[in-house]
Amino acid sequence: MPRYFFHLSFGNRICRDEEGFEFPCRAAARAEAFAVIRDLGHGRGEENARGWVGWVLCVADAEGEFLSLPIAEPLLTVASQPPRSKTTLVSLQGQLAELAQRTLEIRQRTIFLLQVDRQLRQELGSEFDRGARLKSVADGLLSGTRSLRLAAADINDLRLATRPRRRGRPHLVVLQGGAGDEQSVMKPRRR
DSSP states (O other): OOEEEEEEEETTEEEOOSSOEEOSSHHHHHHHHHHHHHHHHTSSSHHHHHHTTTEEEEEEETTEEEEEEESOOTTOOOOOOOOOOHHHHHHHHHHHHHHHHHHHHHHHHHHHHHHHHHHHHHHHHHHHHHHHHHHHHHHHHHHHHHHHHHHHHHHHHHHHHHSOOOOSOEEEEEEEOGGGOEEEEEEEOOO
């Protein structure tokens, strides 16, 4: 069994426990420390308690100090825990079972939400890719439209350049001829 040492200290002064005591675990050594504090702090009435004010009980094992408790603090009262009854243990087991069930439900809900998150990320990624493809097509169409506008402007400029100029507006003149025939002749108007 491991050996535990109960050292007493007051300021810079330390009274070391050189022999120590054997306990099965740290919890048992901790329980003994609380019993020692209760005995020292409340041993012979009020005077004894005042005599221990400022003293500290330190519990150590082979790994080092793991507990440090003031012996007689004015506001400190160390109360021993009443033994647990069978109904308390059953109640604790029920609470533990309920807690385990809630933990399992939370874990299952978390797994479900992670799956939904993964699916939504995939859908968002495919929508993003689709948007990028549509943008590429739109950019191509837009550049094609610009090219067509430039070509149409070039064709219009060419038509205007090759079109002969008209000198005046023609007008219709009706002439009477022989035998009652009417002829239409287009004659340029003179200015």
